[in-house]
Amino acid sequence: MNNSDFIKSIQISDFSSTPKYLQLADAVIEGVRDNRLKLGDILPSINELSVYLDISRDTVEKGYKHLKNLDIISSTPGKGYFVAKSDVVNKQKIALFLNKLSAHKKIVYDAFARELGDEASLDLFVYNSDISHLRSLLLNLTKQYDRYVVFPHFKEGRDQAPEVLALIPADKLMLLGRMIEGVKGTFDAVYENYEKDIYEALEKALEPLARYRTLKLIFPDNSDYPKAIIKGFYKFCQQYAFDHILVGDLSKESIRKGECYINLAEDDLVLLLEKCIAKEFVVGQDVGIISYNETPLKKFILNGITTISTDFELMGKYAAQIIKGNGQKQVEVPFYINIRSSI
Numbered sequence: 001m002n003n004s005d006f007i008k009s010i011q012i013s014d015f016s017s018t019p020k021y022l023q024l025a026d027a028v029i030e031g032v033r034d035n036r037l038k039l040g041d042i043l044p045s046i047n048e049l050s051v052y053l054d055i056s057r058d059t060v061e062k063g064y065k066h067l068k069n070l071d072i073i074s075s076t077p078g079k080g081y082f083v084a085k086s087d088v089v090n091k092q093k094i095a096l097f098l099n100k101l102s103a104h105k106k107i108v109y110d111a112f113a114r115e116l117g118d119e120a121s122l123d124l125f126v127y128n129s130d131i132s133h134l135r136s137l138l139l140n141l142t143k144q145y146d147r148y149v150v151f152p153h154f155k156e157g158r159d160q161a162p163e164v165l166a167l168i169p170a171d172k173l174m175l176l177g178r179m180i181e182g183v184k185g186t187f188d189a190v191y192e193n194y195e196k197d198i199y200e201a202l203e204k205a206l207e208p209l210a211r212y213r214t215l216k217l218i219f220p221d222n223s224d225y226p227k228a229i230i231k232g233f234y235k236f237c238q239q240y241a242f243d244h245i246l247v248g249d250l251s252k253e254s255i256r257k258g259e260c261y262i263n264l265a266e267d268d269l270v271l272l273l274e275k276c277i278a279k280e281f282v283v284g285q286d287v288g289i290i291s292y293n294e295t296p297l298k299k300f301i302l303n304g305i306t307t308i309s310t311d312f313e314l315m316g317k318y319a320a321q322i323i324k325g326n327g328q329k330q331v332e333v334p335f336y337i338n339i340r341s342s343i
Helices: 002-010 020-033 046-053 057-069 103-119 132-141 159-165 195-203 226-239 266-278 310-327
Strands: 073-076 080-083 094-099 120-126 147-150 173-177 186-189 215-220 243-247 259-263 286-291 306-311 330-332 337-339
Touching: 002 020, 002 046, 020 057, 020 120, 046 057, 057 073, 094 103, 103 120, 103 310, 132 159, 147 310, 173 310, 186 310, 195 226, 195 306, 195 337, 215 226, 226 243, 259 266, 266 286, 306 310
Parallel strands: 094 120, 094 147, 147 173, 173 186, 186 330, 215 243, 215 259, 259 286, 286 306
Antiparallel strands: 073 080, 306 337
């Protein structure tokens, strides 16, 4: 393949969260794998790629440097860059769609990428919990993937989810985090059982919760959190005769003694603690706090914040293991409660 043909085959997506230098490097690697680029072939110059692809020279240089570090290409002063390796292992191409960037999604992503290792190339897309944006991303992908891994959390338009996910062949689809009713075909999934998880977690905390007269779930208005959490919360409170209230906007909430709050959003935890401090309430005595999603800091804040959390690292690991095994599987991720002095 001559330089002109190869340049035309490269697709750099502005919608992908994968850095452009890695997209360029992956295009070269794919060309070698497909035997479109052969051992000794001269690659386009940095200037040629920069102009044709409308990316900076620094981006091209970084992409070529990455390929040199992998020993896939080499360079000779005055002659340019050339293919130095032809036995590149054929990797699975995976597109990962996150609804948002967060500390917990990073844990999943890192575990997923680490478990896949060198067996796959991974492109990352973020659609901000906007189902229309996800649809647009899927319709405007610049290449085909072996697997499409999606966190299906949407602020609005949840009823459109089966239709949008149908843009992906079922045998290439993997859902992470939650199941979606109405998705047809046999697909992979690594998911949480939100209703069961919160119910069973709160059951394990019955003894310390007994000191509080009211349980309040902070479920932000217009959020992308699964409504199944509310169902599990209500079911628990009704089963064990707790007064219970759903709080849609914590900023308007007046904190009172004898209440225990369950927060989903990290920002709400900060605001909740600020409100407790302002009223000089002692967390774990006057007011209880249970926070969704374990993080290292929560072990130390105010002698420990009680958390209920799925195992995000295991979620990423399970997803990668399913892909490496090429089997059709649906796996429920374990859920834990860490009881600390905040209740």
